[in-house]
Amino acid sequence: MYNVAHIGVVVKDATKSSEFYTTVLGCQAVSGHQDDRVCLVFLKAGQQTIELIQYKQDAAGTRGAGVVDHIAFAVPDMEAALAHLQRHNVPLLFDQPKMVGNMKIMFFAGPDGERLEFVQQL
Structure with a gap:
């Protein structure tokens, strides 16, 4: 059996969503990554990690199946x-x-x- 590494959620604004998850839900921002394609924010929620994914182009709209x-x-x-x-x-x-x-x-x-x-x- 594999352990869950993180849960990825596509968001429109990683900064706004990160503020919501930390302020309202008590998650802790632990790391991030940004390049010309994507902005990622990793949040600790107890023993789990949530990855907020903000695509800079419309890559989110072309992803298809697999929505959490x-x-x-x-x-x-x-x-x-x-x-x-x-x-x-x-x-x-x-x-x-x-x-x-x-x-x-x-x-x-x-x-x-x-x-x-x-x-x-x-």
């Missing part, structure tokens, strides 16, 4: 986590958290409309 559906973040207290999102005016995708088995979940949108999720194990 969402990134889920574990939270210890859903109500506190949702209050934090609301203080930052983050759009929630449900009116209320949903129960899925022994988990409480809530989807919300990132700066480019990417689907993000909070999961609380009960």
Whole structure:
């Protein structure tokens, strides 16, 4: 079995998205790379790494299949986590958290409309 190295998410503005992921979600920017084709930002989210990818031309539009559906973040207290999102005016995708088995979940949108999720194990 292979370990996940990182999750890559295509964004329109790497700076704006990096600020959202660090300020709102508490990720830590650990490295980056920029050239004439792409701007990359690597963020630590607990034990995982998220790679924000901003293509400088329209390479993102020609990528086709393989879009990441969402990134889920574990939270210890859903109500506190949702209050934090609301203080930052983050759009929630449900009116209320949903129960899925022994988990409480809530989807919300990132700066480019990417689907993000909070999961609380009960």
